[in-house]
Amino acid sequence: MQPYILYGGTFSRALGPQMVLEEGAIPYELRVVDMEAGEHFKEAFRKINPAGFTPALITPEGHVLHEAAAIMVYLADHHGLADLIPAPGDPQRGLMLTKLWYYTNDVQPAFKRFGYTQRYTLRDEDIPAMRAKARAAICERLQLLEDWLTQNGPWHLGERFSLADLHLALWASYGLENIGDIVETFPAIGRVRDGVLARPKSGPLLQGLIDYMVERRRRRPLAV
Ligand SMILES: N[C@@H](CCC(=O)N[C@@H](CS)C(=O)NCC(=O)O)C(=O)O
Missing domain, CATH: 3.40.30.10 (Glutaredoxin)
Structure with missing residues (x-):
């Protein structure tokens, strides 16, 4: 095959x-x-x-x-990766899916408005204000996750690791103006990111993204 x-x-x-x-x-x-x-x-x-x-x-x-x-x-x-996803019928699956959907439906659009602001404005002079609003929306949403992880962590499902942690680690690694600013502002999110970095298989891949993003930001800083 x-x-x-x-x-x-x-x-x-x-x-x-x-x-x-x-x-x-x-x-x-x-x-x-x-x-x-x-x-x-x-x-x-x-x-x-x-x-x-x-x-x-x-x-x-x-x-x-x-x-x-x-x-x-x-x-x-x-592929039956039970250490990454609760099986259908397991109540924790609902908790995990709800967070994954939140990332894709709510957090991701705010990141898009922040990173590709010119796509959402008609006039160039509106870009800084639009980007500032997108940034505020990202931080507001990340704060809700920070609160969740602080009360229920260290992972999204308490002691149980899942796909939601991999997904958040990815988002947190992009950063905003600077690659480290999300994990510095939101310590519980930072612990998830660091936990993924410590995993033997996912960690080196995530570190590769961080290194790439640091270099990319150096070449193309965001003008806010
Ligand atoms: N909803 C899609 C969005 C995919 C997406 O936006 N991917 C980015 C890569 S990080 C992309 O292709 N961006 C190119 C662009 O928007 O021009 C998903 O979560 O997979």
Whole structure:
């Protein structure tokens, strides 16, 4: 059977699915999409994911999956990775899914407005104010997670590690103006990020993202 083919690399959130593949020792091939060169919007990649976003995952059956969190849940379920996802019927699964959906439906759009502010404004002069509002929205949402982790942590599910921790570690590693600012401002979130960094399989991948982002911010600082 064909291995999985994962499209992503560099600063893509394909890292979420990649961490699951590594944690589960699932064979895969990584195909790097150079997003800095705009490869994700070119025809070759649009044939894989017409939306032009990474990650995309081609399964051994030939299905194309997109949406990082959905791919993570699928892989963990399909390969029975019980140490990453509570099984259907386990009440903790609901808690985990609710946080994953929160990341993708609420936290992620605020990050998009912050990182790609020009896409959301009609006039360039509105960019700084729009970005400041997006930043405030991100911090407000992260504060809710900080409160949850402080009261119920150290992981999202208390003592039990899960996909939600991998996903949050990814978001926390992007940072805002500076790569370390989220984990410095929100210590409980920082502990989740550090816990993932300490994992033998996911840790080196996450460190690679952090190193890439530090270098990227140096080349392209955000003007707020
Ligand atoms: N909802 C999608 C969003 C995917 C997404 O935005 N991926 C980023 C990579 S980190 C991307 O392709 N960005 C390119 C762009 O927006 O131009 C998911 O969670 O997988």
